[in-house]
Amino acid sequence: MHQALVDAMHDYFDAGMTMDLDRLDAIYDDEFENLRVDRAGRSITLSKDQFMARFRALKAQGETVGESVDDATFPASNVFGDHALIVMRRVENDEPSQYAFVWRLADGRPATILRELTFDHDISYLLAMVAAAQS
Template sequence: MDQTLVDRMRTYLDAGLAMDVEALDALYDPAFENVRCDEEGLTVTLTKDMFMNRFRALKAQGRNVGESVDDATFLATGAFGAYGWIVVHRVKDGLPVLYTFVWQRDPRGGWGTLLREFTYEKDISHLVRLMERAAP
């Protein structure tokens, strides 16, 4: 297990929990995408702008994305070239969720920005409907 990736993930999770919008904006790569899928094969892709708009709206409303990140379990890490990945297990609404985060290496060393997030949930039909209603 690459502890530097675990530490970078903790930085990211803590920023989200604190609703630190500036830190999150710096952590997400401009080309960030989150690909979410479920057991029925539904898939949605979210961008950095979508994530940041959601974080800003929640913060403006005095809301947050959760009370704790204590349920996060880091299952595996690896690296390939200038990229590193980490698999994270969490529980959302009583159901397991698996995430794979792909980080880019910073040219000066260490892990830089979050480039991709692949999320597997039991059911994302609510998100698919929301995206369909928001489409122009």
């Protein structure tokens, strides 16, 4: 199962880096949520709609979410019932970041991302951006 999850993650990364909004919309489960936590203990939960709105805004501005995820490693995975968890580690701007993705399985294969847990250095920028969008 680990390789199937790694392959699904790379498909997800490709969709994000090419700004393929239809593919991203299909990859994110309708119940998708991203829980982000930083070193100061701040946290925020983002919905699929918020994620997709951000992707649409970036694409409209001609921007992307990155060029490479060659530094990503996947040290652990686990299958439980109709779900699977894969842990990812990256080093961005000399700061290690860790993520955990919960995938919904269909016929034993990764189908959609249900949850993403992100452990960031600092999410103050994100909290400010969401607060500004809600004003």
